Amino acid sequence: MSQQPLQLSQQGHTVSLRVEPLDDAEMEVSRGDVYAALSNINANQFFIFENAIDSALEVLNSDSASNISVEPKTIIIAEKRSAxxxxxxxxxxxxxxxxxxxxxxxxxxxxxxxxxxxxxxxxxxxxxxxxxxxxxxxxxxxxxxxxxxxxxxxGKPAENGTDSQFKPLVEDISQRVLRPQHKADGTVDMLNLGEMVSVTTSQAIMRRIPATPGIVGFNVIGNDLDCVAGQEVEFTVGDGTAISDNNENLLVATKSGIPLITKNGMQVDDALIVKGVNATTGHINFDGSVVVQGDVTSGMKVTATGNISVSGFVELAELNAGGDVVVINGVIGKPQHSNDGHLACYIKAKGKVTSKFAQYVDIDAGSNVELSLHALHCHIRSQGEVIVLDQFKRYGTLSGGIIEAAYSVKALNIGALAGTPTEISAFSKCYDLRNQLNDTFKLLEDEQIQMNKIREVELKLLQIPSTKRPSELITKVMETKEKHVKKMSSLKEHYRSLQSEYEEVRGAVSIAALNHFFSGVSCRLERLTMNVNEEHGPCRIMYSANKLEIIPL
Known part of the structure; x- marks a missing residue:
């Protein structure tokens, strides 16, 4: 390389190499020689054009005798580059x-x-x-x-406002069953659930938290991102309640009684309070809520248009409520049936059913069924979820019987070590959703038939000379067409909404065991079934790629 020195440009930005065939006596030049030369002139950190070095080496190491026509030339092999x-x-x-x-x-x-x-x-x-x-x-x-x-x-995403929210100011009696009282020493008393919930005249029972306007966002180039303001929702003023004269966001009781939480509001039911229901009191049928400060004994019936609250046990009895049913201690039946085909111990509620435990009980609930200790050999039909679990997730066994839930089923343990046969059917809501989808689709088909008829009329009108077309008929056809177009648009939107709800719910429902899922359990979600033939740890059964799978938690 001594005869072929590297040259820095005047500004020191590039390094060039003058190349021509070397004499035969010269040693062959290697790439390492070029790198060493770059280092000698402090240019080893420059950006190196490897292809240029290849071209230079090809000429330098060629046979000079056979390359008489090759003219000496300068090749840039490196350059300085800023970051x-x-x-x-x-x-x-x-x-x-x-x-x-x-x-x-x-x-x-x-x-x-x-x-x-x-x-x-x-x-x-x-x-x-x-x-x-x-x-x-x-x-x-x-x-x-x-x-x-x-x-x-x-950037900062826009934060949509929240709709009005409603915060009860009195305790929900059903939640008390799932949340036993703490003792002074920190332990939990499963039998002490405090006093029964009741309210007095003028007592504040619910607060409305006003809707929020939302916060405008932005992206990194400075464009604002619009937010959607929350919707103001009015109180649902139920019987026995009124909006406070001093605060429009406060709901107060107008009479004493038992509070019942409803959607966006509350109602206060008149309450019949009895020490117990037995042969001395006879059956109870009351227009309002019933509070039993004791047990409901074998063979007795309690019917109420409101809630039924029992502070003791229910044994081989029948409860029928227009609201919720809450049994503090538990419900006990036997494997025997009444004349109407139900188990002898039967509970029916348009709302939620909550208890500490149930065994050999027939339960029909218009909402959730929630038990804190166990459900053994029961037949439960729920229009919501079935949950067998206490608040601390220490207890909750679902074993034996037949369980039907509109949505999900959850327990600490499902089944039993002995392989007790248990049938669980979740997502029964699918049939309602599918029926609604089918009904809406049929309405869409009917509207399409009407639209086709209207098009036929329009074609016939076009065949009539414009001067002879009846203006009244044209107006009527246009009005009819507009009406059906709007109806079709509304039906299509409703169909899309139902389909979206169906897919969303289908992907969320599950049968979940937070501790053990034992063998002997037959599971069904919609039309798919799965028999659990071996024990599993914490897991849930749910849809995955249009089939049922056991997914660890």
């Missing part, structure tokens, strides 16, 4: 990142260049100074060609 900056934004413009490519012997990135690059790319909001400082600091130590990428700007 590069690359700015990228995410497709939604909610983040911006910067990449520094280490300098090849040139200048490192400065803070001014970072800010200029952001400005040139219109990144003006959500810039994080800490990330910029980190990028600048780490960028100084990058070796040639090394890359460092950091996200330096973050």
């Amino acid at each position: 590069m900056l690359i700015v990228k934004t995410s497709p939604d413009l909610m983040t911006a990142s910067m990449t520094i490519v280490g300098a090849y012997g040139g200048n490192r990135v400065t803070a001014k260049e970072l800010l200029s690059a952001l400005k040139d790319n219109h990144i003006i909001k959500g810039i994080r100074k800490v990330q910029l400082q980190e990028l600048l600091t780490k960028g100084q130590s990058l070796v040639s060609g090394e890359k460092l990428t950091l996200t330096v700007a973050f």
Whole structure:
């Protein structure tokens, strides 16, 4: 290489090599010789054009005798490059990142260049100074060609407002069964659930939290992202309640009684309070709520248009409520049936059914069925969920019997070690949803038939000379068409909404055991069935790729 020195440009930005075939006596030049020469002139950190070096070596090491026509030439083989900056934004413009490519012997990135690059790319909001400082600091130590990428700007998503929310100011009696009282020593008393819930005249029973307007967001280029304001929802003023004269966001009781939480409001039922229901009291049929401060004994019936609350046990009895049923201690039946085909111990509620435990009990609930200790050999039909679990997730065994839930089923343990036959059917709501989908589809088909008839009429009208077309008929056809177009649009939107609800619920329902899922359990979700033939730990059975799978929790 002594005869072929490297040359720096006058500005010191490039390195060139004069090449021509060497004499035969010369030693062959290697790539290492070129690198060593670059190092000798302090250019080893420059960006090297490897292909140019290949071309130079080819000429240098060629046979001079056979390359008489090759003219000496100068080839640029390296150049100095300052650090590069690359700015990228995410497709939604909610983040911006910067990449520094280490300098090849040139200048490192400065803070001014970072800010200029952001400005040139219109990144003006959500810039994080800490990330910029980190990028600048780490960028100084990058070796040639090394890359460092950091996200330096973050947009802020719009926050939609929340609708009005309703906070009960009195306790929900059904939740007390699932939340036993704590003792002074910190332990839990499963038998002590406190006093029965009741309210007095003028007592505040529910607070409305007003809707919020939402917060406008922004992206990194400074565009505002609109938010949707929450909707103001009015109180549902039930019997025995009124909106406070002093505070429009407060609901008060207008009479003493038992509070019942409803959607967006409450009602206060008249309450019949009895010490117990037995042969001395006879059956009870009351227009309002019934509070039994004791047991409901064998063979007795309690019927109420409101809630039924029992502070003791229910044994081989029948409860029928227009609201919720709450049994503090538990419900006990036997494997025997009444004349109507139900188990001899039968509970029916339009609302929720809550108890500590149930065994050999027939339960029909218009909402959830929630038991804190166990459900043994019961037949439960729920229009909501079936949950056998206490608040602390220490107890809850579902074993034996037949369980039918509109949505999910959840317990601490499902089945039994002995393989007790248990049938569980979840997502029975699917049949209602599918029927609604089919009914809506049929209505759409009917509307399409009507639209086809209207088009036939329109074609016949077009065949009549325009001067002879009856204006009244044209007007009537147009009005009819507009009516059916609107109805079809409404039906299509309703169909899409039902389909979306169906898919969402289908993907969420499950049969879940938080501790043990024993063998001997037959599970059904919609039309699919699965028999659990071996014990599993915490898991749930749910839809996955249009089949049922056991998924560990």
